[in-house]
Amino acid sequence: MVATIxxxxxxxxxxxxxxxxxxxGAPVVRALDGLSLSVPRGTxxxxxxxxxxxKTTAVKVLTTLITADSGTATxxxxxxxxxxxxxxxxxxxxxxxxxxxxxxxxxxxLDMVGRLYHLGAKASRRRATELIELFDLTExxxxxxxxxxxxxxxxxxxxxxxxIDPRVLFLDEPTTGLDPRSRLGMWDIITRLVATGTTVLLxxxxxxxxxxxxxxxxxIDNGKVIAQGTSDELKSSIGGQTVExxxxxxxxxxxxxxxxxxxxxxxxxxxxxxxxxxxxxASGPAALQSVLAQTEARGIRLHxxxxxxxxxxxxxxxxxxxxxxxxxxxxxS
Amino acid sequence: xxxxxxxxxxxxxxVGRSTAGLGDWFSDGWITTRRxxxxxxxxxxxxxxxxxxxxxxxxxxxxxxxxxxxxPGSDYKEFIMAGIFAQTxxxxxxxxxSAMAQDLKDGIIDRFRTLPMxxxxxxxxxxxxxxxxxxxxxxxxxxxxxIVGWRVRSSFLEAVAAVALLLLFAYALSxxxxxxxxxxxxPEIINNVSFLVLFPLTFISNAFVPLDSLPTxxxxxxxxxxVSALVExxxxxxxxxxxxxxEPTSWTLQNPVLTVLIGIVLMLAIFxxxxxRKFSQVSTR
Numbered sequence: 210m211v212a213t214i215x216x217x218x219x220x221x222x223x224x225x226x227x228x229x230x231x232x233x234g235a236p237v238v239r240a241l242d243g244l245s246l247s248v249p250r251g252t253x254x255x256x257x258x259x260x261x262x263x264k265t266t267a268v269k270v271l272t273t274l275i276t277a278d279s280g281t282a283t284x285x286x287x288x289x290x291x292x293x294x295x296x297x298x299x300x301x302x303x304x305x306x307x308x309x310x311x312x313x314x315x316x317x318x319l320d321m322v323g324r325l326y327h328l329g330a331k332a333s334r335r336r337a338t339e340l341i342e343l344f345d346l347t348e349x350x351x352x353x354x355x356x357x358x359x360x361x362x363x364x365x366x367x368x369x370x371x372x373i374d375p376r377v378l379f380l381d382e383p384t385t386g387l388d389p390r391s392r393l394g395m396w397d398i399i400t401r402l403v404a405t406g407t408t409v410l411l412x413x414x415x416x417x418x419x420x421x422x423x424x425x426x427x428x429i430d431n432g433k434v435i436a437q438g439t440s441d442e443l444k445s446s447i448g449g450q451t452v453e454x455x456x457x458x459x460x461x462x463x464x465x466x467x468x469x470x471x472x473x474x475x476x477x478x479x480x481x482x483x484x485x486x487x488x489x490x491a492s493g494p495a496a497l498q499s500v501l502a503q504t505e506a507r508g509i510r511l512h513x514x515x516x517x518x519x520x521x522x523x524x525x526x527x528x529x530x531x532x533x534x535x536x537x538x539x540x541x542s
Numbered sequence: 543x544x545x546x547x548x549x550x551x552x553x554x555x556x557v558g559r560s561t562a563g564l565g566d567w568f569s570d571g572w573i574t575t576r577r578x579x580x581x582x583x584x585x586x587x588x589x590x591x592x593x594x595x596x597x598x599x600x601x602x603x604x605x606x607x608x609x610x611x612x613x614p615g616s617d618y619k620e621f622i623m624a625g626i627f628a629q630t631x632x633x634x635x636x637x638x639x640s641a642m643a644q645d646l647k648d649g650i651i652d653r654f655r656t657l658p659m660x661x662x663x664x665x666x667x668x669x670x671x672x673x674x675x676x677x678x679x680x681x682x683x684x685x686x687x688x689i690v691g692w693r694v695r696s697s698f699l700e701a702v703a704a705v706a707l708l709l710l711f712a713y714a715l716s717x718x719x720x721x722x723x724x725x726x727x728x729p730e731i732i733n734n735v736s737f738l739v740l741f742p743l744t745f746i747s748n749a750f751v752p753l754d755s756l757p758t759x760x761x762x763x764x765x766x767x768x769v770s771a772l773v774e775x776x777x778x779x780x781x782x783x784x785x786x787x788x789e790p791t792s793w794t795l796q797n798p799v800l801t802v803l804i805g806i807v808l809m810l811a812i813f814x815x816x817x818x819r820k821f822s823q824v825s826t827r
Contacts, residue, residue: 272656274825297658298558306826308653312581324573325659326558327566336556353584369653373558 226280242432255423301375307362315349360391450493574667616784625749631712639719695781704779714809774798
């Protein structure tokens with residue numbers, strides 16, 4: 210039991226972080242507005258939110274790049290504001306921009322990072338060689354990074370965060386601006402990485418990415434975590450499942466609506482053409498069976514009938530009142 | 543991306559270590575210096591610019607202006623060499639400003655700042671890079687000067703002292719520029735501003751014309767201009783002060799070597815800690 214307790218103990222703990230900026234000639238921006246977050250050891254937590262929600266600011270505070278105006282944050286019990294020199298040797302960080310030196314080769318970049326983690330000359334070179342192989346960077350090994358694709362730079366940057374075996378890995382929007390193929394490649398790398406038990410905090414504006422990669426999702430909006438839980442927990446938090454019917458004829462609409470209303474936990478939705486109707490229900494399969502039995506009894510003909518669970522999109526919309534969709538062009542580079 | 547591989551962290555997981563002691567300080571400084579040396583090697587424009595520009599200046603001034611500017615008691619070539627040396631190394635120290643601004647913009651400083659390295663290391667490496675570029679420029683200018691007929695009229699040791707003083711002054715100025723680069727954050731602005739400030743500073747001085755040829759307001763400015771002190775110090779140490787130069791009226795020009803040394807100490811004493819502090823606070827926006 211003790212082991213279990215230790216395992217679940219928060220490894221990264223942020224309490225009430227506040228960080229404000231005052232841009233020239235503009236009102237004060239509260240980038241973090243009382244953000245609290247708890248990341249258990251050995252798990253992957255995604256900080257999910259739209260642009261400007263405070264994700265990067267949160268990562269910067271946790272990785273000792275900036276200090277919060279108020280609130281506290283610890284990694285393995287070490288205070289990020291005052292014990293930075295003890296935290297930096299144990300974390301790996303891959304920022305939003307691939308922070309690689311354009312004029313150095315892939316190998317030289319990784320070797321340099323190893324030397325600055327104080328691995329020693331020999332160990333740094335060996336590790337750089339290993340990472341080049343593991344991340345499929347042979348092409349970039351002996352050529353200056355200048356001229357390589359965004360995906361390749363990101364991989365070198367990520368490899369840089371793994372030059373040591375970090376106890377905590379921070380990934381700030383690891384796939385923003387990547388083409389779909391590079392994104393899948395990056396997911397593949399991250400998935401294999403987290404299988405080894407590294408504690409990961411990643412930020413993303415993509416619901417799918419959080420769903421795919423993270424054990425825990427913290428939804429962040431306007432500098433606050435507004436919900437945290439597993440993907441399933443979040444989905445069920447906004448009400449169970451939905452039963453959806455699609456009718457052959459709109460003439461059956463009224464009676465179908467009546468059936469749905471009697472099963473639903475809220476008022477049913479009806480599409481503009483009156484032929485697609487849906488309602489949220491408390492227990493999905495039982496409700497679906499009962500709905501189907503009654504439609505059959507009344508001779509209502511159906512094209513389709515089914516149950517669907519809420520998507521993270523629905524979760525986001527319900528929690529924040531606005532969609533999580535962001536203009537990708539803005540960030541893509 | 544398709545082949546199956548081991549997970550990255552399976553292989554002999556290396557462990558990071560915080561910076562400790564003088565050994566790490568030297569090592570961190572060397573690693574970041576090496577980064578800048580590689581850059582000089584890979585981006586030849588810097589090297590070409592820093593060697594061709596001084597050659598061009600030496601040739602332009604010794605052949606184009608030599609005929610029209612009359613220096614009583616001296617040859618114009620002898621007179622202007624110290625001025626060209628000073629101008630070149632002062633401009634050479636501005637790379638640190640734009641390079642720090644660029645690194646900040648690219649997020650490379652963020653990367654460095656999350657590593658357990660000595661917080662002065664990046665600045666040490668950067669200013670060392672400038673020092674090397676300036677040393678190369680100096681060597682090229684000395685050689686070109688000799689070819690066009692410039693001569694050291696003092697001792698070898700004094701000439702070495704002159705070169706050391708020029709390079710040290712520029713090195714200290716690099717720390718100032720590095721601080722400004724991180725404060726201004728834009729490599730373009732820092733480039734333009736240093737141009738706007740350094741051009742008048744080097745031209746309204748005794749670098750290219752004798753002070754007594756300037757109209758009074760400019761002459762007063764030039765007398766207290768630190769670049770004038772640097773030029774005067776180098777000129778004295780090289781033994782290139784024209785015989786009929788009137789005794790300077792400002793204290794700084796009466797004691798140019800001391801003035802430059804004080805300037806170097808002041809710049810380093812103020813801007814090494816200031817730039818280090820700044821480095822520990824900046825991050826991309």
